[in-house]
Amino acid sequence: MTAVAPLPDPPPRRQIWSLGGGKGGIGKSLLTASLGWQLAKLGKRVVLVDADLGGANLHTCLGLPAPSLTMGDFIRRRVDTIEEVAQETGCPGLRLISGASDVLSAANIKHQQKVRVLNRIRGLDVDIVLIDLGAGTSFNILDFFLISDVGMLAVVPEPTSIENSYRFIKSALYRRLRELAQTQGVREIVDNALDQKNPWGIRTPLDLLAVVEREAPGQSDALREAIASFHPRFVVNQARGPVDIAIGHQLVTACTRHLGIRATYAGFIDYDDTVWQCVRQRRLFISAFPHCRAAEKVGKLARALLQNDGLTLPR
Amino acid sequence: MTLRTHYDVLGVEPAATPEQLDRAYRFCLELYGEGSLATYSLLEPDEIREARRRIEEAYGVLRDPGRRRVYDEEKGFQRAPQIPTTPVDPSSAVSAVLLTEPVTGAALRRFREQKGIGLREISLRSKVGVRYLEYIEQERHALLPPPVYLRGFLQEYASALGLEPRRTADAYLALLPRQA
Numbered sequence: 001m002t003a004v005a006p007l008p009d010p011p012p013r014r015q016i017w018s019l020g021g022g023k024g025g026i027g028k029s030l031l032t033a034s035l036g037w038q039l040a041k042l043g044k045r046v047v048l049v050d051a052d053l054g055g056a057n058l059h060t061c062l063g064l065p066a067p068s069l070t071m072g073d074f075i076r077r078r079v080d081t082i083e084e085v086a087q088e089t090g091c092p093g094l095r096l097i098s099g100a101s102d103v104l105s106a107a108n109i110k111h112q113q114k115v116r117v118l119n120r121i122r123g124l125d126v127d128i129v130l131i132d133l134g135a136g137t138s139f140n141i142l143d144f145f146l147i148s149d150v151g152m153l154a155v156v157p158e159p160t161s162i163e164n165s166y167r168f169i170k171s172a173l174y175r176r177l178r179e180l181a182q183t184q185g186v187r188e189i190v191d192n193a194l195d196q197k198n199p200w201g202i203r204t205p206l207d208l209l210a211v212v213e214r215e216a217p218g219q220s221d222a223l224r225e226a227i228a229s230f231h232p233r234f235v236v237n238q239a240r241g242p243v244d245i246a247i248g249h250q251l252v253t254a255c256t257r258h259l260g261i262r263a264t265y266a267g268f269i270d271y272d273d274t275v276w277q278c279v280r281q282r283r284l285f286i287s288a289f290p291h292c293r294a295a296e297k298v299g300k301l302a303r304a305l306l307q308n309d310g311l312t313l314p315r
Numbered sequence: 316m317t318l319r320t321h322y323d324v325l326g327v328e329p330a331a332t333p334e335q336l337d338r339a340y341r342f343c344l345e346l347y348g349e350g351s352l353a354t355y356s357l358l359e360p361d362e363i364r365e366a367r368r369r370i371e372e373a374y375g376v377l378r379d380p381g382r383r384r385v386y387d388e389e390k391g392f393q394r395a396p397q398i399p400t401t402p403v404d405p406s407s408a409v410s411a412v413l414l415t416e417p418v419t420g421a422a423l424r425r426f427r428e429q430k431g432i433g434l435r436e437i438s439l440r441s442k443v444g445v446r447y448l449e450y451i452e453q454e455r456h457a458l459l460p461p462p463v464y465l466r467g468f469l470q471e472y473a474s475a476l477g478l479e480p481r482r483t484a485d486a487y488l489a490l491l492p493r494q495a
Contacts, residue, residue, distance in 0.1 A: 163356045204357075242442060250346045250353035253326065257318070258357050313342065 014122065016129045017305070018051075018145050019235070021154040022164030024135035027237045028052075028154050030275065032132040033061040034286040034295070038302040040093035044127040047086055049097045051144055052134030056099025062089050063282050067098040074120070075113050082120040091287065095126075099134075114140060118147055137171040145172050150305060152233045152266060155251070157244040162251070165234070169261065170194060173205055173230050180222045186212055206260040230261060233310065235301060236268035244268070249313050264310035267301035269294050320390060321373035329392040336377050337480075341442075341467050343370045348464070371463045378481070413479050418486035420454035427452075427476055441471030448472060451487075462488050 019032050029052060036048045050058035050071070059067055069085045074097075079085055086095040109117075121129050131148070133141045145151045151172070155165045174190050181187040192198040193208045200211045205227050213220040232255075236248045248265035255263040272294035278285040286295040304310055318324045322331065325339040347354055347366045354363060376382045387393075416422050427437075434452075438445045447468055450458045459465050469484035 157352060159352055159356070162352045166356060246342075246345065247352055249342070250351065253342075253346055254353045254357055258354070313338075 014124060014126055014129060015149045016121065016131065016147060017150040017152065018131040018133050018148040019152045019154055020133035020141060020145050020168060021161070022135065022137055022168035023156075023161045026154055026156045026161055027269075027275075028134065029058050029061050029132050030279070030285075031154055031235065031237060031269065031298075032130055033058055033284055034298045035302055035305075036094055036130045037062075037091055037284060037286050038295075038298050039128055039130070039306075040091050042302060042306070043093070044306075045093050045125075046128045046130055047095045047097060047124055047126045048089075049121060049129060049131040050099030051131050051141065052099050055134075058096060058132050059098050060282060061279075062091075062096060062284055063287075064089060064096070067096070070098040071117070075109065075117065082117075082124065086124070099132075109140060114143065118143070122147075137168050139175065142172045142175045146176055150233060151231070152235050152305075154235050154237050155247070156238045157236065157240070157247050162247075165251075166259075167194075169232055169255070169259070169263075170205065172232075173227065173261065174208075176226050176230065177205075177208070177223050180219075180226055182219055183216060186216050186219050189215065204259050206258075209260070227260060228262070231264065232261070233264045233266040233305070235266050238271040239268045240271045248311060265312075266310050267297060267304050268311075269297045269301070318369070321377050321386065322392075324369045324373040325377065329387070331377075333378065336374065337467070337470060340370065340374045340378075341471075344464050344467055349460075367463070412477060413482055414486070417490060418483055419490060420452040420487075423472070423476075423487070424452040426478070430476060432476060437472060437475040440475045441468075443468045443471050456491060462491065 019028055019035070021028055029050075032048060036046045039046045048058055048062075050056045052058070056070070059065070064087075067085075067087050069079065069087070071085060073079050074082050074085045082097070086097050089096050121131075131144050133144055145168075153165045153168060155161045171194060174193055178187055178190045181190055189200065189202070189208065189211055192200070193202045193205075196203075200207070202208045202211055209220060209223055209227065212223055234248050234251050236244060239245050239247075245268050248268055252263045252265050255261045270293040272285070272292055274289050274292040275285045275294050278288050281288075285292060286298055289295060320329075322329050325331075325336060325343060327335055327339045331339070344367075345351060347358075347363050347370065354366075358366070376386050414422055414426060427434075434445050434448045437443070437448055447459065449455075451465075451468065451472060460468070466484050466488060469487050470480035473480040473483035
């Protein structure tokens with residue numbers, strides 16, 4: 001037996017939460033900002049991270065001016081620690097690391113830089129790091145999602161949003177599966193799985209698993225485990241009634257039955273005029289009107305997520 | 316996921332009550348319904364048709380006490396003694412009743428009006444759109460969903476009025492003109 005010094009007790013684990021969804025303009029940033037605000041009100045120490053590549057504007061959602069220091073300053077090593085770019089938001093317990101317009105885009109961030117960012121984010125002295133992933137399914141976005149303890153997908157009850165969220169789920173899962181592939185053959189299968197016309201006829205992770213089982217049986221267990229531990233959580237935003245609310249349950253069932261993925265319906269937020277009225281005034285609705293319908297649902301969502309809970313169908 | 320049993324297909328436990336079966340059935344109809352947001356981009360049309368077929372098959376067996384008993388015995392499911400069906404809203408019906416005349420749209424409407432219940436109220440209670448409730452009463456069959464879906468709507472409508480849901484729905488459907 002090799003002599004290995006026992007590891008010191010790990011510090012209390014910070015959690016990384018992230019919110020994506022593939023589609024732009026569905027309220028991800030507002031949802032992230034209000035969820036962060038709510039978690040801080042519940043006594044958590046929270047840092048919001050704006051990883052929105054297209055348009056970093058989480059600060060505007062929080063009613064803050066453009067920040068003097070952003071994630072870009074950390075990536076370019078203009079500051080020494082990531083703590084220095086985390087600014088106060090005016091809400092006790094809630095800080096913000098602003099996005100750096102385009103510095104996180106695939107062309108501009110190198111792999112090592114990304115690893116450094118991910119490591120430092122993990123090391124932040126907070127309870128919860130909450131990342132706004134922005135739109136799209138670029139590798140950087142997927143990687144932030146995949147390192148998260150709680151990966152959320154915002155959807156609005158519209159076909160495009162739901163199509164994109166399925167695409168996001170598959171892209172993220174396949175990226176994880178690709179890392180696990182041990183041979184070029186399996187990597188190739190995974191790489192092609194998202195292509196509708198792939199030669200194996202793979203359309204879902206279940207199909208993919210069946211093909212790997214056939215072609216490389218030794219590798220299928222690892223992939224099956226990865227699929228089993230992949231656990232996206234849906235948040236239905238801008239729900240206008242029972243039919244919209246029910247969509248979350250349908251998505252969860254569809255994921256289980258047809259993708260073989262365990263998902264949770266974390267909660268829904270009502271469509272609420274208060275929200276956009278506040279946006280126009282550059283105020284965060286949940287802080288300006290903590291009792292409006294949308295704010296109440298953000299409260300429910302935060303509590304459900306903290307308890308690792310979700311909405312279930314009445315039985 | 317392989318849905319082996321009728322219970323899996325509807326997503327219920329083998330001990331499910333008739334009300335739970337009805338709820339699960341409606342949920343599945345919505346999940347695989349025309350233009351369902353959750354499934355249209357995930358499944359091919361023939362897969363959706365197959366899913367619907369299995370739901371109808373499962374519901375048809377499980378919702379019929381006799382067929383369900385045979386099925387349970389065959390598959391080795393043990394069930395608690397059958398709990399009698401309770402009306403959806405106990406205040407609206409002491410015991411579920413049947414119409415004494417042929418169950419036509421007009422008859423349903425007369426019954427509803429006698430009870431002084433509005434379509435909007437039924438819609439809120441049953442989650443079936445007012446428009447469909449009107450079509451049921453007007454017997455505008457072309458605008459109504461196929462009988463397999465219509466059955467669920469009819470049962471909701473009947474429950475909301477305190478009518479026995481299953482037999483009322485069956486009676487209404489029996490009077491529908493056969494489709495070519």
